[in-house]
Amino acid sequence: MYPDPALTHRVEVFTGHALAPLPLAWDDSANWLWRTCDETPQLLKLARTHPAQDPFWQGVDRLFGFDRWRCPEALTRLAGALPTHLPLPPLPLTYLGALHQTPLWxxxxxxxxxxxMGEVFAELLGSQLGHLHRETVSGWGHPLETVWTLSQWPRRAHDFLRRHPRCADWETLPDFPIPSRAVWCLPDLRADQFLCGATGWLWSDWEALVWAPLEFDLCVAELLITEGAERDAFVTAYRRQSPDVALGEYRQGMRALIWAMRLQGDIDWHILKSHPAWLM
Known part of the structure; x- marks a missing residue:
């Protein structure tokens, strides 16, 4: 699916650039995309989904208190706040303004x-998360909006599930122990959000970054990697930077949140719940 030609024309008039529209990678992709036709081309991203209609961004708002529509310009400063010397450094994001109240970057x-995903990338991802998890942040939530103490996580997570439209899928709501600490986290983490170019690896899609419990971020990674050799590569690289964390008592609740936010797509809860528990 491509952007409508009329929308492409409006963005061309707004930016002053001739544009080549790009296809959506997924039916529920959050942004319309274009490449500028310049000597030094840019990738343009126009918000396509609003939290009111998007299960993922709605979950990010209701659980972590973050809506990219509320702070589209400040969002661009997050890359500079990340730890330095990441194995997969983020590409800088620039806010271009609002086109009919819709953010454009x-x-x-x-x-x-x-x-x-493969052994090479799994190792890089393990090192990336290991670097990110070395830096403890002041709480969970979002640095541009609201940050809560870790003691508030159990109630917030429980209330998020209790009010979820599909809460009846759980016979009983899981427990949420107080997390050990909070870290930088990309809830919608996927391999295709990173690029391998001529000059090395880049992190191209990080706009959903939040501050989350360490155990939540590790549970996201645990569901992302499926092959034994990839898991070994991830764990070995991660342990070079950060110590092991016990996920046992956290796993059920974190997976329920991951399912409710559709971070694994529209998957049956019982399938997600039974995914192998291979991390710590």
């Missing part, structure tokens, strides 16, 4: 190929 164009 740009980032440098990269000819790199989207990453695919």
């Amino acid at each position: 740009s980032l440098p164009w990269s000819d790199g190929a989207p990453a695919r």
Whole structure:
């Protein structure tokens, strides 16, 4: 699916750039995309979904208190706040303004190929999360909006599930122990949000970054990696940077949140719940 030609024309008039529309990677992709037709091309991203209609962004707002529509310009400063010397450094994001109240951003164009999960990338991802998890942040939520203490996590997470439209899928709501600490986290983490280019690896899609419990971020990673060799590569790289964390008492609740936010797509709860528990 491509942006409508009329929408492309409006963005061209708004930005002053001739644009080449790009297809959506997923039916529920959060942004319309274009490449500028310049000597130094940019990738333009126009918000396509609003939290009121998007289960993922609605979950990010209701659980973590973050809505990119409320702070589209400030969002661009997050990359500079991340730990330095990441193995997968973020591409800078620039806010271009609002087109009919819809946020529009740009980032440098990269000819790199989207990453695919494999042993090499799993090792890089383990090192990336290990670096990110070395830096403890002041609470969970979002640095641009609201930050809560870890003691408030159990009630917030429980209330999020209790009010979820599909809460009847749980016979009983899971427990939520107080997390050990909070870290930078990308809830919608996927391999294709990273690019392998001529100059190395890049993090191209990080706009959903939040501050989350460490155990939540590790449970996201646990569901992302499926092959034994990839898991070994991830764990080995992660342990070079950060110590092991026990997920046992956290796993059921975190997976319920992941399912409710559709971070694994429209998957049956019983399938997600039974995914192998291979991390710590």
